[in-house]
Amino acid sequence: PAASGTAPATAATASAADEAAPAAVAVAVGAVNGQGPVPVVSPLVRRLARQHDIDLRRLAGSGPDGLILRADVDGAIRQAEETAATARVAEAPGRTPAAPVSPAAPDAERIPLRGVRGAVADKLSRSRTEIPDATCWVDADATELMAVRAAMNTATGPSAGPKVSVLALLARICTAALARFPELNSTVDTEAREIVRLPGVHLGFAAQTDRGLVVPVVRDAHIRNVESIGAEIARLTELARTGKLSPAQLTGGTFTLNNYGVFGVDGSTPIINHPEAAMLGVGRIMPKPWVHQGELAVRQVVQLSLTFDHRVCDGGTAGGFLRYVADCVEQPAVLLRTL
Structure with a gap:
């Protein structure tokens, strides 16, 4: 549901398929933390952001007129996971990563190049x-x-x-x-x-x-x-x-x-x-x-x-x-x- 003080979503804007609709379509503006509107259409995008603690206000939408799309949220989720993985490796005793690693890297098998x-x-x-x-x-x-x-x-x-x-x-x-x-x-x-x-x-x-x-x-x-x-x-x-x-x-x-x-x-x-x-x-x-x-x-x-x-x-x-x-x-x- 839309946050208090925002325009209700129409049937056209409630569908995830309308995520990339033109700005001319009625856009549901969802408020985050009660600090004003965020240009987002799809309920799926809002729900995905909430599930991963993504602040939509910090995202630059790639859709028409700055509309935030699912791809924008997915990218923010990946970046957050990579940052967390890098932090875990950096905090490990005696380990200093030379470069950012993928989320799976801390669990990867390491084989010494010896012999x-x-x-x-x-x-x-x-x-x-x-x-x-x-x-x-x-x-x-x-x-x-x-x-x-x-x-x-x-x-x-x-x-x-x-x-x-x-x-x-x-x-x-x-x-x-x-x-x-x-x-x-x-x-x-x-x-x-x-x-x-x-x-x-x-x-x-x-x-x-x-x-x-x-x-x-x-x-x-x-x-x-x-x-x-x-x-x-x-x-x-x-x-x-x-x-x-x-x-x-x-x-x-x-x-x-x-x-x-x-x-x-x-x-x-x-x-x-x-x-x-x-x-x-x-x-x-x-x-x-x-x-x-x-x-x-x-x-x-x-x-x-x-x-x-x-x-x-x-x-x-x-x-x-x-x-x-x-x-x-x-x-x-x-x-x-x-x-």
Whole structure:
């Protein structure tokens, strides 16, 4: 009901649907604390304000001629809740909020960035802060590569050996590509303003563990064959799984291979593993429609993405590296030239 001394609401103005009616409509003027009229139409708005102790006189209406709408009251309620939440945090012992927080923040779970997670956070933040990175990608037909791998793993007799993983084949392709494009096997000395090209390839590979993401390093990958690289990847992966990797096995990489396809995704834009200059990302290998030899066929397709430090090379070099990797994936015989 309207407060004493105010005009009674008509049927048109009593409805919440008339909240935004033009000023020409008869406006019920509600008094607050007996201190004069407030431009408000809807009983819903007045009731909502009373329920949340909102002084309508302090609100600037956003409707025609300063009419106070429900949106104005809702905004005042949110602001009051945020102010109360900030005050609660500020009064907590030993806690000083750096900035206003949402009403739910005091009850939120806080997870310290320590250990592996903290180290990863620091490294990724530094990478994005210091390195002007760019990403290029290409889809490749991996059908022949998968066929070669199957042939290797089904071989019998004296030629038989340990099972070869897709990651080991891609790692060997990377070392061959880096031999052709050494700009990407480098780092930047920011103080000296120099690009430092590194003589050997120490290949890191991303491994997800219960303790978080780690990047073990295969030392001297450039002088290893597929079997040797595969065996070292398997050994380091087991150490990572059991949490037994030493600091030396997690540092000193010059290039990183990231197979995020194991998570069932096709593509990504990898963040460079600082202070390296590039990372190759590999999506899942999936059967997809593909034009092969002029005809539509179902082929095993993979997306390859290269994130590179634009200080060490331009797009032509990065594109050449990625295209060579894709060519080796599509035609593994190309790799034989460098073995």
